[in-house]
Amino acid sequence: RRKAMLEDLAVLTKGDVISADLGIKLENVTLAMLGTAKKVLIDKENTTVVEGAGKKADIQARCTQIRAQIEETTSDYDKEKLQERLAKLAGGVAIIRVGGASESEVKERKDRVDDALHATRAAVEEGIVPGGG
Structure with missing residues (x-):
């Protein structure tokens, strides 16, 4: 293997x-x-x-x-x-570049992208229910 x-x-x-x-x-x-x-x-x-x-x-x-x-x-x-x-x-690899006007704005956007990635991975692994919130 x-x-x-x-x-x-x-x-x-x-x-x-x-x-x-x-x-x-x-x-x-x-x-x-x-x-x-x-x-x-x-x-x-x-x-x-x-x-x-x-x-x-x-x-x-x-x-x-x-x-x-x-x-x-x-x-x-x-x-x-x-x-x-x-x-x-x-499978491919995605590179997401995050920018902003200030360091705090960049950190906030990175956190949002990180949350979105985790939510997407959870949806792929566990499935989703339309309208389930």
Whole structure:
């Protein structure tokens, strides 16, 4: 499963997976084998790649391959993990820039955007009822 995620990341950044299993040693790695992205954000639990150098056609081909694996597998757990990989690979990243005339105005707007993001995530995860307030 980890190797598959590394392959997804390689497709996204137009890099190569570096692994002893593939016969590639760390000593033999060249700069051309490394992927690129405009920005990569890493924290304790997540890695976010912004504008990876991977070609859209390659990413779509990888998504098609994962969809085929979802159809083939019989395990619910494997299906769920494959769907998560597909969502991460096919999903995009939004960058929201917040500005204002003063520092307090910027802070207020950032708080509003943060509240809206949390409300949207909750609605996606738990669902909504029209007119439910």
